[in-house]
Amino acid sequence: MGGRGGWWRGKSTPAKVETYTRWSFHTFPFIEVATFALPAFGYVPAPVNWILFLLVSTHAALAAVTASLTLDWTRGRRPLPVRLLWALGTATVVIAVVSLVVALHGPRGADNGAAAGTVFVGVLSFGIGTLALAVREARRMVYGVLGAAVGAGAVAVPAGVPAPGAAVAAGAVVLAAGFFTFTSAFSVWLLNAVYELDEARETRARLAVAEERLRFGRDLHDVMGRNLAVVALKSELAVQLARRGRPEAVEQMIEVQRIARETQREVREVVRGYREADLRTELAGAQGVLTAAGIDCEVSGPVTGLPAEIQSALGWVVREATTNVLRHGDAARCAVSLRVAEGRVTLTVENDGAPGVGTGSSTDSDTAEPGRGSGLAGLRERLREVDGVLRAGPAGSDLFRLTAEVPLPPDSVPEQAPAPEPGGSPRPVPHPVSEVTS
Numbered sequence: 001m002g003g004r005g006g007w008w009r010g011k012s013t014p015a016k017v018e019t020y021t022r023w024s025f026h027t028f029p030f031i032e033v034a035t036f037a038l039p040a041f042g043y044v045p046a047p048v049n050w051i052l053f054l055l056v057s058t059h060a061a062l063a064a065v066t067a068s069l070t071l072d073w074t075r076g077r078r079p080l081p082v083r084l085l086w087a088l089g090t091a092t093v094v095i096a097v098v099s100l101v102v103a104l105h106g107p108r109g110a111d112n113g114a115a116a117g118t119v120f121v122g123v124l125s126f127g128i129g130t131l132a133l134a135v136r137e138a139r140r141m142v143y144g145v146l147g148a149a150v151g152a153g154a155v156a157v158p159a160g161v162p163a164p165g166a167a168v169a170a171g172a173v174v175l176a177a178g179f180f181t182f183t184s185a186f187s188v189w190l191l192n193a194v195y196e197l198d199e200a201r202e203t204r205a206r207l208a209v210a211e212e213r214l215r216f217g218r219d220l221h222d223v224m225g226r227n228l229a230v231v232a233l234k235s236e237l238a239v240q241l242a243r244r245g246r247p248e249a250v251e252q253m254i255e256v257q258r259i260a261r262e263t264q265r266e267v268r269e270v271v272r273g274y275r276e277a278d279l280r281t282e283l284a285g286a287q288g289v290l291t292a293a294g295i296d297c298e299v300s301g302p303v304t305g306l307p308a309e310i311q312s313a314l315g316w317v318v319r320e321a322t323t324n325v326l327r328h329g330d331a332a333r334c335a336v337s338l339r340v341a342e343g344r345v346t347l348t349v350e351n352d353g354a355p356g357v358g359t360g361s362s363t364d365s366d367t368a369e370p371g372r373g374s375g376l377a378g379l380r381e382r383l384r385e386v387d388g389v390l391r392a393g394p395a396g397s398d399l400f401r402l403t404a405e406v407p408l409p410p411d412s413v414p415e416q417a418p419a420p421e422p423g424g425s426p427r428p429v430p431h432p433v434s435e436v437t438s
Contacts, residue, residue, distance in 0.1 A: 013330050017194045018075075021187045025067040028126060029060035036122030048102055052119055055095045059123050062088050063130040070133040074188050075195070085134055092127030093151075096120050100159050117165070120156070121172045124148050128173075129180025133188060141181050149174040201294075205326045208289060219270050227263040231256055279303055279311035279318065279338075286322040286336060295331050295351075301338025306345060310406050313382045314338075314347045317390070317404045320379055321349040340408070347404040350395065379404070 011019065037056035040049045066088045069081040099119040128148045132141050153170035157163060234256045241249035280303045290297035303311075318336065325331050331351040339346045380390050388406035395401035 012198065014191075014195045014198045016330075017191055018071075021191050022068065022071060024187065025071070025130075026064060028067070028130075029057075029064045032060040032063070032122060032126045033057050036119050039118065051102055052099050055099050056119060056123060059091055059095045059127065062091055063126055067130050067133055070130075071188075071191075074133070074192065080134060085131060088127060089131060092123055092131075096123040096127075096152075097155055097159070099123065100156065100161075117161075117169055117172070120152065121169060121176055124152055124173050125176035125180055128177040129184050132181040132184040135185075138185065141185060145174060145177045145181055148177050201326065204289075205323065216270070220267065224263065224267065227259055227266070231259050231263075234259070279306065279315040282315040282318040282322075283336060283338075286318050289322060290325065290334050295325065296333045297336070298334075299336045301336075301347075302340060303338065306340075307409060310345060310386055310388075310408070313386050313388060313406065314345070314404060316382050317347055317379055317402070318349070321402050325349075325351050343408050343410070345406050345408055347406075348401065349403075350399060350401045352398050352400075 008016065008019075033053075033056055037053045037060075040052040062084075066081065066084050069078065069084060072078045073080045096119075125148075128144055132144065135141050135144065149170040152173045153166045156166035156169050161169065234252050238249045238252035238256065241252060283299050283303065287297045287299045306314075321336075325334055334349070334351040337348045337350075339348070376390060376392060383390050383404055383406060386406050388404060390402070390404050392402040393400070
């Protein structure tokens with residue numbers, strides 16, 4: 001059981017929906033045989049009952065294979081199985097008519113009419129419902145159901161069924177085939193919708209990364225473009241002065257040297273600002289991105305008063321955890337909390353979803369590349385610089401928790417909430433979320 005649970009929980013939401021849809025259609029053959037073939041043994045004498053059983057079983061197996069391949073077509077993994085669809089349509093008509101004729105004109109049993117009606121309606125209904133998987137337009141699905149009902153009535157009368165009975169059979173085909181057709185159409189729509197939503201979430205994450213790269217490129221262009229233009233002008237001026245033998249050329253080159261060093265310093269600041277994550281900004285950004293992705297995100301805890309190097313290290317933890325919740329998790333809720341106690345600051349990121357999938361679980365330290373890259377290995381490297389530790393793993397049957405703990409310098413412990421006075425209540429303190437998102 002645990003293995004199957006892990007296999008199921010290890011799937012993404014679209015993969016879960018697809019697996020559920022496929023296994024639902026795989027159960028239809030058993031329902032068809034159990035509902036329409038097995039009862040024939042109680043109403044129709046041998047060997048007619050075995051003939052009906054084999055015919056319905058063959059139709060059910062063919063419908064199952066057609067449904068599986070057609071679902072692959074709806075996901076763009078294979079061409080539409082046209083020949084198989086034609087084979088299923090032909091088999092549906094032939095088996096329905098043959099089973100009706102055999103039941104009505106074969107050896108007489110206790111209730112051949114009831115057996116003939118159930119087999120006839122059942123085969124047509126399951127066949128039309130399976131064929132609907134290959135139809136895109138709802139109008140054509142309706143035409144298919146109505147055509148099957150009219151054809152059922154038109155075939156039943158020449159086969160020996162009275163006109164009222166043929167009308168009842170046509171009505172039963174409308175109801176049963178309509179139900180299975182709606183089931184097929186809704187299943188395909190739901191499967192495609194879930195995949196499209198998942199692709200939209202991945203696109204949103206990629207756009208966030210692209211926006212950050214554009215911001216970095218814009219800042220770098222602002223620094224380099226202005227200073228390089230000044231360097232070019234002063235260098236040209238120095239060349240002209242040197243050709244004339246003017247001593248001012250040396251001063252211009254000294255100025256070029258100064259501007260180059262200043263540019264180098266400004267570039268370092270831009271890169272440092274990009275690489276050093278601000279904890280307040282990262283918490284607010286994580287809450288906004290996760291909320292936009294449909295994940296309920298709750299952020300709490302004090303941010304002010306922490307040293308810059310600790311805020312930078314914890315900011316990277318928040319950034320990496322948020323990215324992995326979006327990319328690898330199947331979360332509906334995420335809680336980020338920051339707590340300062342006993343000279344240590346603890347950041348906890350907890351999300352629901354599958355154990356082993358989620359906040360950083362896909363980039364374990366054993367598989368990540370060394371150095372200051374992404375993933376748990378990169379986070380441990382950053383936290384090690386401030387004597388911090390990182391722990392990550394399942395925290396229950398449906399939770400994943402990432403915890404970063406960093407010691408605070410003795411002279412930088414933030415002020416805590418005042419203790420309650422005897423017989424009274426503590427003085428109000430600002431709400432943690434307002435400190436993060438303001």
